[in-house]
Amino acid sequence: xxxVTQTPKFQVLKTGQSMTLxxxxxxxHEYMSWYRQDPGMGLRLIHYSVGAGITDQGEVPxxxxxxxxxxxxxxxxxxxxxxxxxxxYFCASTMGGGGPYEQYFGPGTRLTVT
Amino acid sequence: AQSVTxxxxxxxxxxxxxxxxxxxxxxxxxxxxxxxVQSPGQGLQLLLKYFSGDTLVQGIKxxxxxxKRSQSSFNLRKPSVHWSDAAEYFCAGNFGNEKLTFGTGxxxxxxx
Numbered sequence: 275x276x277x278v279t280q281t282p283k284f285q286v287l288k289t290g291q292s293m294t295l296x297x298x299x300x301x302x303h304e305y306m307s308w309y310r311q312d313p314g315m316g317l318r319l320i321h322y323s324v325g326a327g328i329t330d331q332g333e334v335p336x337x338x339x340x341x342x343x344x345x346x347x348x349x350x351x352x353x354x355x356x357x358x359x360x361x362x363y364f365c366a367s368t369m370g371g372g373g374p375y376e377q378y379f380g381p382g383t384r385l386t387v388t
Numbered sequence: 389a390q391s392v393t394x395x396x397x398x399x400x401x402x403x404x405x406x407x408x409x410x411x412x413x414x415x416x417x418x419x420x421x422x423x424x425v426q427s428p429g430q431g432l433q434l435l436l437k438y439f440s441g442d443t444l445v446q447g448i449k450x451x452x453x454x455x456k457r458s459q460s461s462f463n464l465r466k467p468s469v470h471w472s473d474a475a476e477y478f479c480a481g482n483f484g485n486e487k488l489t490f491g492t493g494x495x496x497x498x499x500x
Contacts, residue, residue: 278431305486307487307488309490314397314492315492316394316478316490316491316492316493317432317478317490318490319487319488319489322486322487324486330486332487364431364432366432373420373439373482374420374437374439374482376422376434376437377422377432377434377488379424379431379432379433380431381430381431382429382430382431
């Protein structure tokens, strides 16, 4: 069981470039989410998905797109990177949202936009 | 609005001393509450959770937390800290929807 995996671990982008952060889980979890972590701000929810084909916005969705074509994968796309998107990104999965379910986190992707 | 507050940004404790990290929430009912720990450069790991029943919850690594409805609090405690407990600790709450709301975190430093 690999749990939640994320690639890449580190990435440097120039302003205006696009890229996709990959996230996969092998626990057959329906619910997946993306967070960004910034100093002094905790983790903030970007987008989430309650199942294949269903996504919704979180607290800070602007500048990011997601899709969920399979249960296992939940990629996060940066359409046109901006310095404000410099952050550490975490993907998480859980059995279900809205309940006492543990979220399992990936190791994170550290993104720098110059 | 529903929220989770961790009033202490940084706490320093001597090895072997007791620890209490504070967490308060704002919600009209009882939320599901969680404590996560993040070691440097790592993802988050669940320490413990509360959803109903006994208000004193035991977790991994010798941690416990007490839910107090009257104070809207869910403080994390450990009787004797070890150097390996140095990390960032996040309190989080689920307020009846699909989303988990995190506090801003408390960084714990352990001195010998």
